Amino acid sequence: MSPIVLSFVLGFSAALARSDLSFPEAVAKGLSLYLLFAIGFKGGASVAAHGVDMNLILALLSGVALSLLLPFVAFGLLRFLTQVSAVDAAAVAAHYGSISIVTFVAATTLLAGRGISSEGYMVAMAAAMEAPAILSALWLASRYGKETQRVGPELWREIMLNGSIVLLLGAFAIGWVTGEQGMKEIENFIVSPFKGVLCLFLLDMGLVAGRGLRGSSKVLSPGAVAFGFLMPLVGAAAGLSTSVALGLSLGGSVLLMVLGASASYIAAPAAMRVALPEANPALSLTLALGVTFPFNLTLGIPLYILIASAIIGS
Amino acid sequence: MEMHKAKRVEIILEAVVERQLTNALKDAGVTGYTVLPVSGGSGRSGYWSREGQVGRAGGMIAVICLVRDDRLDQLVEAAFTVVERHIGVVSVSDAYVLRAERF
Numbered sequence: 001m002s003p004i005v006l007s008f009v010l011g012f013s014a015a016l017a018r019s020d021l022s023f024p025e026a027v028a029k030g031l032s033l034y035l036l037f038a039i040g041f042k043g044g045a046s047v048a049a050h051g052v053d054m055n056l057i058l059a060l061l062s063g064v065a066l067s068l069l070l071p072f073v074a075f076g077l078l079r080f081l082t083q084v085s086a087v088d089a090a091a092v093a094a095h096y097g098s099i100s101i102v103t104f105v106a107a108t109t110l111l112a113g114r115g116i117s118s119e120g121y122m123v124a125m126a127a128a129m130e131a132p133a134i135l136s137a138l139w140l141a142s143r144y145g146k147e148t149q150r151v152g153p154e155l156w157r158e159i160m161l162n163g164s165i166v167l168l169l170g171a172f173a174i175g176w177v178t179g180e181q182g183m184k185e186i187e188n189f190i191v192s193p194f195k196g197v198l199c200l201f202l203l204d205m206g207l208v209a210g211r212g213l214r215g216s217s218k219v220l221s222p223g224a225v226a227f228g229f230l231m232p233l234v235g236a237a238a239g240l241s242t243s244v245a246l247g248l249s250l251g252g253s254v255l256l257m258v259l260g261a262s263a264s265y266i267a268a269p270a271a272m273r274v275a276l277p278e279a280n281p282a283l284s285l286t287l288a289l290g291v292t293f294p295f296n297l298t299l300g301i302p303l304y305i306l307i308a309s310a311i312i313g314s
Numbered sequence: 315m316e317m318h319k320a321k322r323v324e325i326i327l328e329a330v331v332e333r334q335l336t337n338a339l340k341d342a343g344v345t346g347y348t349v350l351p352v353s354g355g356s357g358r359s360g361y362w363s364r365e366g367q368v369g370r371a372g373g374m375i376a377v378i379c380l381v382r383d384d385r386l387d388q389l390v391e392a393a394f395t396v397v398e399r400h401i402g403v404v405s406v407s408d409a410y411v412l413r414a415e416r417f
Contacts, residue, residue: 022365022366023365024366025353025365025366028366028367028368029368032368207366215361215362265369266369266371267369269369270330270370273330273400274330274331277328277401281371281372281401285371285372
């Protein structure tokens with residue numbers, strides 16, 4: 001077992017047992033800023049070492065397409081399994097089309113622990129997949145639900161310039177520009193402590209997920225819970241198909257499966273609160289953080305590695 | 315010490331629309347307000363807390379304004395354009411201020 005997963009389990013169990021263990025909001029944000037900067041920088045430095053080619057551009061375009069399409073599947077599946085309104089289903093769809101960067105970071109670390117490398121530009125692909133799903137969800141809400149807010153400057157700012165995307169892409173650019181030399185200069189800060197910080201962050205995520213699940217159990221119907229387990233598998237399958245088409249390595253394929261399978265709980269929730277305030281935030285956040293995130297972290301990632309190894313080979 | 319009557323408007327609103335609210339207040343001529351963080355609470359959706367949260371969704375803020383009676387309607391109407399669709403509470407109470415020329 002990995003200390004990363006066990007840290008999450010500790011937080012999750014502590015929250016369910018009603019322990020008073022907690023992280024101040026500022027500490028949690030600080031840990032998240034560190035992780036986003038480190039993963040972005042390492043991705044950029046890796047691209048600098050290997051160079052830019054057509055594969056990177058194709059990967060980015062495929063990531064955008066995947067993020068645009070997954071909400072339609074999520075919307076249909078959730079409406080089939082539950083009685084939720086079109087607006088609620090569209091908001092949930094935005095979360096599942098977008099990605100969870102922490103699940104991605106955890107998968108990257110678990111892969112590295114097994115000696116499986118991946119393409120450096122997967123970080124850029126992750127960033128590219130954050131926002132498109134939000135636009136698909138807004139279209140779905142306006143098509144099947146009530147009139148939604150026009151995508152004005154405030155919403156565009158929320159979608160394109162939210163802090164996690166800016167930091168991830170900014171750190172990626174810094175890593176890319178400074179390359180190997182830049183990496184040498186800050187390696188002691190962004191490489192060695194990384195796993196320890198990730199453990200602490202996942203402990204916090206476990207606490208938040210456990211508290212959310214405990215407090216919102218009335219929000220989730222059996223159909224919604226089933227959706228929380230099924231949708232990541234659908235997303236992972238879509239990610240695997242895309243990775244085969246792109247010819248990604250085993251590590252890259254697993255990461256794309258994880259991106260397809262994960263659900264956002266930073267970028268998409270904020271954008272949905274601005275654009276679709278009528279949607280119930282407890283439903284989408286509890287599903288993303290209380291059901292799908294623990295599933296991906298404990299069972300999903302090992303399963304995706306197993307499937308990708310069988311199909312792509314090591 | 316002489317005190318002057320004023321209205322205290324407290325708006326507790328989703329943090330994601332803080333800028334929209336403060337912009338609406340400025341457009342309505344309200345230049346003075348205070349934004350306070352809110353650490354948790356309970357409402358129609360049950361108990362919530364900011365402990366350990368990293369995203370802005372789910373967070374709330376409190377915006378407090380002190381205005382003269384004659385400017386109250388203008389302020390509340392401006393605030394309502396933002397508050398209407400979002401989770402939040404708006405309350406108005408009587409207050410006294412020491413330096414009337416500042417409001």
